[in-house]
Amino acid sequence: MVYYKTDSDIALMRESADLLGRAHAEVAKNIKVGVSLKELDKVAEEFIKDHGAYPSFLDYNGFPASLCMSVNDVVVHGIPNDYRLQDGDIVSIDCGVYYQGFHSDSAYTYPVGNVSAEVMQLLKVTKESLYLAIEQMKVNNRIGDVSFAVQQHAEKHGYGVVRELVGHGLGKSLHEKPEVPNYGKRGRGLKIKNGLVIAIEPMINLGGKGIVQDADGWTIRTRDGKPSAHYEHTVAAHNDQTEVLTTFKYIEEVYKF
Template identity: 65%
Template structure:
């Protein structure tokens, strides 16, 4: 069942999203060579708890951490560990916050130090594809319009879209119906209605679309071990134009990385 949110519920999700955005920014300060991903997770958890939130991910289906931290060829669901970031890495940080009974969910992929130009291009274009999808999240269109917008944009550069993992509804539960694929056909799929709240999250590979799951039962990486990028916003479907509920503003105030401030909200 798809739950349409009232304006009051959407406002509660936005309040959660403020804490989420500021949590990302606190973590962003420490995305640099020599920092262990486990330390980033600790920073996020402490910040969320300090602001009376609950980390949405920790304990979800027994996931052991507050952040999913995915390095290089890891697409999503990487588990924080003692791994220390290195110059040239790319790191996707996915986080969710529950506040006042409602979740928000967003992800951002960072370059660590100096990365190869082709990988920076992947990050910039994956982020742009997120906004391409968001432009289609409006009342009266179809779910396939969102997926097509993402897929058509990134495939024009020779990238591939992960098929096994999709976006989702967000609300009182972290994952709700409907699923939000990053591929599709225009005019196909369920009709979008005002009040739907969706996590739109392109996962885009530099190489082929195939992925594999590691033995830990969580980590998803590219089969060809080429890098992947991941950006995510929680948005509300509206008439005329989607409303972006999460924000990258706080991240980009910290990083001042103009090369990734394309289509910033």
């Protein structure tokens, strides 16, 4: 079942998404060489709760933290621990906010200190693939158009596109139908209608597309140990327009690289 959102639903999701963007920025202000992942997770949890909301990921299916924090070869779902960021790392920070009955979800990959040009190019292309996919999130297109946009751009640059993990619908639940793969064929899949809200989240590897899961049951890594990048926005088809509900604006005001 796909749950289409009303105007009032989307208005509430917009508020949730704005709070999420500000939570990301609070974390971004603290990203530097030497900070621990647990310290950053605490910043996010306190900020979200202080603003009358709840971290979507905390206790979700037993996940023990507010942020998924994925360093270097970790693709997604990394659990914050005592690891301290080092010069040259990249870290994907994925966060969700539950506010006034609705979830929002977004992710951003940060370079820490002096990151190699090769890895910076991976970040650039992954982010570009997100926005190319967003351009295809319009009424009467299909999910396959969104998926194809990510795959085409990433593979054109020689990167691996993760197959097993996908974007998703969201709203009153964090994960709803439809699934939104980062690979696919144009003209295939669910037709996009007004009221559809999805999280588009390219997960792109510097090397091959293969992944493995750690023994903790959460952490997903690249099979070849090469870095992976991840960006995500919550996007609505609303009044025959494409509206990006989440924002990177607050992040990019405070995190310069």
